[in-house]
Amino acid sequence: MKDYLLTVKNLTITLADKEKDIKIVDDISYSIKKNETLCMVGESGCGKTVSALSITRLLPSPPFKIDGQIFLEDREILSLPIEELYKIRGKEIGFIFQEPLSSFNPVEKIGDQIAEVVRIHENFDKKTSKEMVYELLHHVGFKNPKIQYELYPHELSGGMRQRAMIAMAIILKPKLLIADEPTTALDVTIQAQVLNLIEKLKDEYGLSILFITHNLGIVAQISENVLVLYAGQIVEYSRVFELFKDPLHPYTIGLLNSVPSLTKIYSYNKSIQGNPPEPTNIPSGCPFHPRCNRKMKICETKNPPFIKIENRYVKCWLYSEEKNAHS
Ligand code: SF4
Numbered sequence: 001m002k003d004y005l006l007t008v009k010n011l012t013i014t015l016a017d018k019e020k021d022i023k024i025v026d027d028i029s030y031s032i033k034k035n036e037t038l039c040m041v042g043e044s045g046c047g048k049t050v051s052a053l054s055i056t057r058l059l060p061s062p063p064f065k066i067d068g069q070i071f072l073e074d075r076e077i078l079s080l081p082i083e084e085l086y087k088i089r090g091k092e093i094g095f096i097f098q099e100p101l102s103s104f105n106p107v108e109k110i111g112d113q114i115a116e117v118v119r120i121h122e123n124f125d126k127k128t129s130k131e132m133v134y135e136l137l138h139h140v141g142f143k144n145p146k147i148q149y150e151l152y153p154h155e156l157s158g159g160m161r162q163r164a165m166i167a168m169a170i171i172l173k174p175k176l177l178i179a180d181e182p183t184t185a186l187d188v189t190i191q192a193q194v195l196n197l198i199e200k201l202k203d204e205y206g207l208s209i210l211f212i213t214h215n216l217g218i219v220a221q222i223s224e225n226v227l228v229l230y231a232g233q234i235v236e237y238s239r240v241f242e243l244f245k246d247p248l249h250p251y252t253i254g255l256l257n258s259v260p261s262l263t264k265i266y267s268y269n270k271s272i273q274g275n276p277p278e279p280t281n282i283p284s285g286c287p288f289h290p291r292c293n294r295k296m297k298i299c300e301t302k303n304p305p306f307i308k309i310e311n312r313y314v315k316c317w318l319y320s321e322e323k324n325a326h327s
Contacts, residue, residue, distance in 0.1 A: 004071075005072065005208040006031060006055070006072060009070075011069075013066050021065075026232040027068075028047075033208065034208055036224045037209040038211070038226070039225070040227055040229060041219060042214065046231060052178050056089050056178075072088065090120075091174060095169055096166055098181040100162055100165040101158075104161070109149065110148070113168065114167055115130055115133045130149070133171070136170075137164070140163045142160070159193065174207070176209070179210070182211075191218075199222055226240050233287065236248055237313040242311075257272075258271040258272065285298070296317060
């Protein structure tokens with residue numbers, strides 16, 4: 001585990017409901033090395049955000065219940081005393097959310113909100129923390145940081161608000177940055193600028209990044225590894241290059257075919273049919289079987305195991321010897 005900054009083992013998240021417990025994330029394991037980016041990809045509702053929030057125990061418990069283990073280097077986060085956890089949030093793990101407008105306090109100046117993070121964690125005085133914020137705002141692309149420090153969130157454009165959110169996430173030089181769909185709400189050109197900024201900061205600060213997205217088009221640009229989530233389960237886990245060159249799981253193939261391309265103008269014809277299942281109604285067997293164009297009899301009744309193929313993992317009967325015994 002020495003080389004890994006984050007190691008997640010058998011993470012399962014359930015939501016207590018009046019009638020029965022609902023499994024949102026189902027036994028997922030993954031790890032991120034120092035200074036590497038892992039992209040977590042999947043459609044809305046597949047459990048991406050919930051699993052990311054669990055890393056800093058930001059899910060209210062109850063109604064959520066988290067099982068498994070989450071290690072930040074050698075510290076197991078789920079069993080840490082709450083005072084230790086407060087020190088880790090913000091200082092060792094930074095968060096960027098999709099819509100900064102709802103994450104910032106609307107009635108407090110942007111600069112003061114960022115400076116507050118420094119004051120809480122480092123106990124710096126007002127003047128020192130203000131100077132730090134000026135410097136960092138300039139570094140993340142604010143041309144007039146002393147003026148822009150004084151603005152309220154609604155006075156910034158979407159792109160600048162996201163830059164301010166990034167500044168707040170990294171001001172304490174965290175080891176891990178969790179970016180939850182940070183560019184989804186932005187125009188394409190601004191999206192590219194924000195991605196470039198995140199990449200630049202990764203190199204400068206030696207960050208490890210967990211990047212959550214539903215957009216496979218982004219993955220190739222920023223990530224070394226990728227895991228694909230479907231119905232709360234990992235269905236494929238691979239180096240990015242290999243996944244794009246030779247996707248294994250039918251769901252991953254469908255996702256890739258759904259990425260618009262100027263050269264593949266008919267690609268939408270091959271996109272995935274139907275909708276992802278509700279967590280309250282996960283199909284039996286392989287949860288993807290109602291949408292899969294390669295399903296077999298066994299897929300309807302038995303969930304496939306994780307199969308290792310060289311350095312990759314896939315959860316699909318197509319790659320198992322066992323399917324022959326049932327066919
Ligand atoms: Fe399709 Fe069966 Fe593989 Fe599931 S296990 S993805 S249904 S082939």
